[in-house]
Amino acid sequence: MQVTPARSGDVDVWDRSEMEPRIRHILERTVRLRDTGPYRPKSDAEVTAMLTGFFAAKGLEGIAITDVERMSGGASKEQFAFTLTHRETPQGERLVLRMDPLEAIAQTCRGREGEIQSIMGNHMPVAPVRWFDADGDLLGQPAVILGFVRGVTQPSEGGSGGVSGMGGRLGSLIDRLAPQYIDALATTHRFDWSRAHLRFFDAPRADSNQAAIWQVNWWSQVWWDCLVEPVPVVALAERWLRENAPLCDRPMLVHGDLRMGNFMFEEPSGTFTAVLDWELAHIGDFHEDIAWTMQKLFGAWGDDGVFLVSGLLPRDDFIAQYQAASGNRIDPVRLHYYEVLNAYKCAVMDLGQAMRASIASNNHQEVVLTWLGSAGAVFLSHIVQLIRKG
Amino acid sequence: MLPNIDLRIANMIKALEQVVLPALPRDQRLARDQAMLVAGHLRMMGEQWKSALRYEQVALDDLQGLARHLLPDAPALLADDLKAALSMAQACDRVSVTAIERANIDLGHAVDAVILGGKDHAPLPPESIDALLNYALRHARRERSWFKANRLDPDQHDLPDLETMLAEAD
Secondary structure, three states: OOOOOOOOOOOOOOOOOOOOOOHHHHHHHHHHHEEEOOOOOOOOHHHHHHHHHHHEEEEOOOOOOEEEOOOOHHHHHHHHEEEEEEEEEEEEEEEEEEEOOOOOOOOHHHHHHHHHHHHHHHOOOOOOOOEEEEOOOOOOOOOOOOOOOOOOOOOOOOOOOHHHHHOOHHHHHHHHHHHHHHHHHHHHHHHHHHOOOOOOOOOOOOOOOOOHHHHHHHHHHHHHHOOOOOOOHHHHHHHHHOOOOOEEOOOOOEEEOOOOOOEEEEEOOEEEEEEOOOOOOEEEHHHHHHHOOHHHHHHOOOOOOEEEEEOOOEEHHHHHHHHHHHHOOOOOEEEEEHHHHHHHHHHHHHHHHHHHHHOOOOOHHHHHHHHHHHHHHHHHHHHHHHHOOO | OOOHHHHHHHHHHHHHHHHHHOOHHHHHHHHHHHHHHHHHHHHHHHHHHHHHHHHHHHHHHHHHHHHHHHHHHOHHHHHHHHHHHHHHHHHHOOHHHHHHHHHHHHHHHHHHHHOOOOOOOOOOOOOHHHHHHHHHHHHHHHHHHHHHHHHHOOOOOHHHOOHHHHHHHH
């Protein structure tokens, strides 16, 4: 493995303290609270009581919580739809509560999710953020409360996929969905975060390897904090990622999980109604988003046997259309690096965090986490292929 | 042993699919999803349980082979730990899944320490990296085959069935 030579603005690639402060807070909180489990899925009555207390603390009067309905989807947050009625909204409003169980496949921050989703609502369709409780001070556990958005993530007819939107088929809607998908990626990366006064985010230095090392330190800390069974190629990948960390000339907003299953659209028009799941958003290298969506597990095979990125476009078409829409040039070396990083992240989530949450019984759907964990070796195989290629 | 494990697993799947799931309201999607996944897990376990001991033995043998490859070039202090973990693994009770799992974990920690090169991050020789990548590909293929029935693997059609995979390891 060739080691990338250090530049003047670079950080020490082995300095594990090089991490975005809010991420460090979340990871340390996870470890601190781990032993307070096991987590028990919330009942409708418990959710009603939590929400009533929350809205009272927010100063609402004449509160009624009705039609509480547990939602499926995702492998991370416990989600409920409900209707809120209070003195100023007697007609009621349908909302979604998205809250953290004690541990999930990805430990993230509802403050970051609420903040960025709220701002990005000015630039693309997203579920409107009504409230968030970053550290669970009022609700008892961190949560974000969103406006209810109608739509589907898979076509109702013939598009059913597997767990978390993976492996589905978007069928005849592909031509309508693909341009909107490209536009969502380009809009995210064009967003001027430097003027946004973000409270829950910090930005890595430009023209430095800091963006890459922050990510490596985030996910390697998750791995070592969660370790159930050592996996040699995961340790090797960490070493490779440190020794090959590339420069990021211009940090941009990265969605972190923009792929099939995380955009919602209405039928039959195919018009986007919401770009979902901003929980992994951060300021970093846009190649991370491009490499993420190109992973095989998040794509599908077309009828002609061609692999479709996010179930929408052949790889070359995807790259060409993204570059045209965003004005960003994709650097193959950085793309390759972030392909390794993303395969590593997925392995860490599936074989590290998901397994630890399951063993501790700290989630509301361990049976899903162990199912996803059983796919972790797909990413190990991918890491080997990528490191050999590089 | 009656009723045997195969029969009980088959009965549980039937109960879930033909009684529990139809009784769940259509709008209880999380409960329905989880019930279907439980049936899926049970179906996989039904295929796996008789081979679980053999699978763990093969995994430990392969990890021991990797450890022996890494040993000559490992920094002295880490080599001592690796040698000790290797001896423990060789001495473990090979008819106990629990004992083999423990040995795999202990040896894995010693291998990880060598990969990361200790406090000074000692360089990994190219031969060690080759050995690691070869091992990793075998390990990943073994695990992907073991869990092939989850149908999440985009290349599942290239994977052998469990019997063939274990026979290949012999």
